[in-house]
Amino acid sequence: MHAILLLVAPAAFAYMSHNRLAPVRRRQAASIEMKYRVAVIGGGPSGACAAEVLAQEPNIETYIIERKMNNAKPCGGAIPLCMVEEFDLPASIIDRKVRKMKMISPSNREVDIGSTLKDDEYIGMTRREVLDGYLRDRAIDYGAKPINALVTKIDVPEDADANGRYTIHYSPNDEGRKAPSRSLEVDVIIGADGANSRLAKAIDAGEYNFAIAFQERIKISDEQMKFYEELAEMYVGDDVSPDFYGWVFPKYDHVGVGTGTVLNRPAIKEYQDAIRERAGSKIEGGKIIKVEAHPIPEHYRPRRVRNRAVLVGDAAGYVTKCSGEGIYFAAKSGRMAAQAVVKCMKGGSVLPTEKDLISEYIKPYDALYGPTYTVLDILQKVFYSSNAAREAFVDMCQSKYVQQVTFDSYLYKKVQGNNPIDDIKLLFGTFGSLLRGAAIATPDKAFSNPVESLKRL
């Protein structure tokens, strides 16, 4: 699907170079009596990857506050191949290697993609409790101080633009039910606390539109599971979502079956029924072992840095449209924000300013990934807007070139070796697919959702 971006926004690719961050170097501790404190709220991928960087700076005291140390975030758990190497993940984190995908159109036309993958290329399927636990433990091993607690309130100092401290109020989770609330004063604060971020509220970072994603984890028979051994399915159609896709993803010993929508959130259960129906006999008789739902941000928050408070991952709004991918961007933004904090604090000797943090974190992040968000936003608007467009989208996925560019951009977060002749062929192919799609598609069902729609920004 990313291939279309060549036609829509060719200039965007110039920015999408692979920018692996240098490994964080250990430094000798300087003799500073009182260390500055940095707290990371949230121990998901964004928080863990931020804390890992901060903990390696000996002159910063790093805290990581997580309400549930064995949290299993509602998630498909799919990660791109480049994340394994870039974040040095052990092989045991990957439960399954997806090498084939089936795209299924509104009229149930199936297109298999994946034949362009090399033998060692795959999409990694993870369990979030395992992935998050691994990343968090690594940060703690480096020296981040863990606090198992729910953050209930954050007081922003009146002189936050000078050097006043933030006060984090929290309820400990590991000291019995009657444990009193506690507080911690810190100099810098990183909000990695997901879509319902308390820090975002405390610093008045502004709102974002969000999708609601719904997933059922279904234990199917061994026979049925064989079909999904290394296969993921994506269903499109207004029956499964008016603006997203439905999925069947293979998980550790079961499948995750789900869908999402921004446009018509109250109807999410109907869309979930439809995806189960579309998957049909492939999951029939399966036992639902878990039902989960969670918001997915649609775009960045208006402010992602305010004085010495920084937002990363879902708290900042870093999920791509069209694919709904957020794990890699969470980990990457956590790492980049923490590296910016360390750099701006000059070995723990000064406090960072908002201006410093914007130029060292926000600007590089936007230069690296801004075009990706824009392009996927355009693709979602073009190809998920009607059944005719969805038919065209699946039709185009037959092209080996589309498959190659799609996988390259997803797996490696970069696009390489684009071929101008193939781009021109693709342009004509797109028109052909749109015409064919319009000829065979059934019109989308109308729905009315005035209350929810009014809430959209």
Ligand SMILES: Cc1cc2nc3c(=O)[nH]c(=O)nc-3n(C[C@H](O)[C@H](O)[C@H](O)COP(=O)(O)OP(=O)(O)OC[C@H]3O[C@@H](n4cnc5c(N)ncnc54)[C@H](O)[C@@H]3O)c2cc1C
């Ligand atoms: C159904 C669904 C399927 C998805 N599938 C995929 C997929 O297959 N691939 C992909 O890349 N992305 C997927 N995403 C998106 C992905 O889950 C997120 O983008 C990603 O988890 C963001 O990571 P994060 O660390 O920023 O936030 P989170 O993973 O949400 O972590 C936030 C952490 O903060 C903790 N926390 C929150 N509030 C507090 C508090 N007040 N006090 C203390 N701790 C707190 C939480 O317990 C949690 O551990 C999916 C999302 C959903 C909802």
